[in-house]
Amino acid sequence: MKTILIQMAADARLIIKNIFLWITVGFLVLIIITVNFFLPEETAVETVAVAHYGMGLPGLPKAESIEALTEMVRKDDKLIGIYETNGEVTALVNNLSEKQTRAGLSRFFEKENQVPVNYSYTSEVIEPAPFNKRMAPVMISLEAVMTGILLAGVIMLTEKERGITRAYRVSPPGAAGYVLSKTILFSLIGTAYSFLIALFTAGFDIHIGPFLLLSFIVSALFTLMGMTVSVFIKSISTWLMLMAFLIGINTVVLFAYIFPSVSMDFMKVLPAYPMIFAFERTMFGPAGYSGNGFGVLTLWTAGLFILCLICVHFRLLKPHKGE
Amino acid sequence: MLKVSNLSHDYEGKGKFVVKDISFEINRGEIFGFLGPSGAGKSTVQNIMTGLLKLQAGTVTYNGKSITNISKSFYNRIGVSFEQPNLYPELTGEENLRYFAGLFGVPTTRPAELLEKVGLRGSAKKKAGDYSKGMKQRLVFARALLNNPEYLFLDEPTSGLDPSVAAKICELISEEKKKGKVIFITTHNMELADRLCDRVAFLDGGIIRAMDTPYNLKLRFGSQTVKLTYRGDMKEELFDINNEREKLIAAIAKKEVSTIHTSEATLEDIFIKITGRGLAS
Numbered sequence: 001m002k003t004i005l006i007q008m009a010a011d012a013r014l015i016i017k018n019i020f021l022w023i024t025v026g027f028l029v030l031i032i033i034t035v036n037f038f039l040p041e042e043t044a045v046e047t048v049a050v051a052h053y054g055m056g057l058p059g060l061p062k063a064e065s066i067e068a069l070t071e072m073v074r075k076d077d078k079l080i081g082i083y084e085t086n087g088e089v090t091a092l093v094n095n096l097s098e099k100q101t102r103a104g105l106s107r108f109f110e111k112e113n114q115v116p117v118n119y120s121y122t123s124e125v126i127e128p129a130p131f132n133k134r135m136a137p138v139m140i141s142l143e144a145v146m147t148g149i150l151l152a153g154v155i156m157l158t159e160k161e162r163g164i165t166r167a168y169r170v171s172p173p174g175a176a177g178y179v180l181s182k183t184i185l186f187s188l189i190g191t192a193y194s195f196l197i198a199l200f201t202a203g204f205d206i207h208i209g210p211f212l213l214l215s216f217i218v219s220a221l222f223t224l225m226g227m228t229v230s231v232f233i234k235s236i237s238t239w240l241m242l243m244a245f246l247i248g249i250n251t252v253v254l255f256a257y258i259f260p261s262v263s264m265d266f267m268k269v270l271p272a273y274p275m276i277f278a279f280e281r282t283m284f285g286p287a288g289y290s291g292n293g294f295g296v297l298t299l300w301t302a303g304l305f306i307l308c309l310i311c312v313h314f315r316l317l318k319p320h321k322g323e
Numbered sequence: 324m325l326k327v328s329n330l331s332h333d334y335e336g337k338g339k340f341v342v343k344d345i346s347f348e349i350n351r352g353e354i355f356g357f358l359g360p361s362g363a364g365k366s367t368v369q370n371i372m373t374g375l376l377k378l379q380a381g382t383v384t385y386n387g388k389s390i391t392n393i394s395k396s397f398y399n400r401i402g403v404s405f406e407q408p409n410l411y412p413e414l415t416g417e418e419n420l421r422y423f424a425g426l427f428g429v430p431t432t433r434p435a436e437l438l439e440k441v442g443l444r445g446s447a448k449k450k451a452g453d454y455s456k457g458m459k460q461r462l463v464f465a466r467a468l469l470n471n472p473e474y475l476f477l478d479e480p481t482s483g484l485d486p487s488v489a490a491k492i493c494e495l496i497s498e499e500k501k502k503g504k505v506i507f508i509t510t511h512n513m514e515l516a517d518r519l520c521d522r523v524a525f526l527d528g529g530i531i532r533a534m535d536t537p538y539n540l541k542l543r544f545g546s547q548t549v550k551l552t553y554r555g556d557m558k559e560e561l562f563d564i565n566n567e568r569e570k571l572i573a574a575i576a577k578k579e580v581s582t583i584h585t586s587e588a589t590l591e592d593i594f595i596k597i598t599g600r601g602l603a604s
Contacts, residue, residue, distance in 0.1 A: 006425030017413045163409030171426040172398045319377040
């Protein structure tokens with residue numbers, strides 16, 4: 001433990017003096033400013049779908065019962081479910097504001113003021129968050145991916161380039177100490193970043209405990225991902241290209257959150273997919289731990305930790321065949 | 324005791340051995356010098372001995388225990404000084420030592436004490452990146468002593484140092500020897516080897532060409548000569564003591580001698596004689 005703390009302290013001193021840290025800090029400030037001052041609270045860009053029960057609307061998905069309709073809406077944030085009882089139309093929504101719902105239903109009514117005003121929210125969401133606040137999970141995810149992948153990777157690559165890894169190899173700590181010290185440090189930094197963004201965008205009205213835990217898990221995940229890849233890289237140019245690829249592929253998933261229609265199957269395989277929806281739930285959902293995102297992300301992190309250990313042990317620290 | 328037997332290494336696995344059939348042993352309180360020009364395979368042997376390179380053929384044992392069976396805790400007992408100063412340039416000299424001291428599971432020497440020893444006390448708070456090459460070399464040497472190691476591996480320990488600092492480092496190495504440590508030095512500095520080493524091995528083309536004490540090597544391969552300088556024309560003449568003793572006596576008797584100097588072969592002369600090439604090549 002003492003060894004891990006000493007390594008963490010040294011890595012912290014090194015990363016403070018590294019330009020990449022300050023780039024990510026700049027990005028953090030930019031995110032906070034963008035969410036608070038540049039993103040609108042409402043947007044018409046989002047497309048919503050409509051399903052119904054017993055309304056006789058041809059071409060629209062039809063539910064067999066109000067319960068089935070409620071279940072459909074609960075599963076899809078961008079779906080409006082409508083049904084009629086005693087001549088009164090009720091709209092079931094999950095995560096849409098009144099304005100968005102009115103806009104989504106206006107095509108079925110002659111005048112916008114005829115759009116039903118009876119709104120019923122499914123149990124998932126208490127109050128729909130404004131658009132700009134709902135972008136915070138996207139930004140937090142982006143920052144977590146960047147910080148995790150870049151910071152540990154750059155430290156590792158610099159150590160390799162300077163031959164410091166050789167000095168480490170003739171000292172007692174093994175791969176576990178090496179990987180743990182870096183993972184813990186950069187996960188703490190990542191958690192601090194995420195918390196700051198959440199604090200300055202959504203305030204304290206989030207599930208703080210689950211949010212911090214989730215931030216730590218995803219920061220560890222992407223730190224381990226960055227380290228595992230960096231083990232095999234020798235030059236900074238190759239490293240930068242690979243890191244850009246990793247960041248790119250993980251951020252593509254963020255579109256699935258903003259535009260659900262572009263959600264493709266391959267995106268769901270990537271860890272960024274459950275991450276962004278888990279962040280959304282811990283920030284705006286009624287129960288911070290709901291959904292299986294936490295479990296999936298923890299499994300990803302555990303798997304990457306084992307993989308990283310193996311790579312660091314056999315590729316970085318074990319006697320080489322050639323130098 | 325450190326024992327190396329029939330060690331060979333082939334980087335590419337195509338039968339092109341960088342070092343071949345290397346055998347030697349080093350006892351406690353002994354300084355063993357591995358001498359040879361750049362590319363002779365000195366660092367390869369040291370890297371195999373310290374576990375940086377995989378042992379392909381032969382054996383390396385520490386008190387009878389093979390390098391292939393040692394645990395990571397064994398590194399508490401060895402100290403390695405690299406030729407290339409591999410330090411954290413962003414950290415100060417003291418921070419560098421404190422960081423590496425934290426990696427060991429045994430009591431370590433205080434960084435300030437080691438910095439004092441190598442003459443860097445005044446630069447303890449200075450970033451290692453701002454050190455001169457010689458200062459970095461001293462810091463790397465100090466780092467090798469942090470854990471008070473039983474086995475000390477020094478790769479070109481005086482490279483880039485001015486003569487007075489080099490002398491100080493030699494003094495420190497001698498002190499470590501007196502503590503009963505096993506010291507392995509790789510160098511192409513024959514003067515350093517002559518001054519410090521109890522035994523030396525000449526490595527050339529990946530094989531050991533000769534191995535003995537510097538004194539015995541000089542005795543075996545060198546010639547002892549006397550150089551006379553005569554008055555007047557200042558002409559010089561060399562005489563081999565063993566083969567030209569009578570000629571020398573006659574010269575002293577007949578001619579007016581200005582100066583008489585004895586000279587013995589240096590390790591470099593012997594290396595050239597044995598390998599046919601100099602150390603700088």
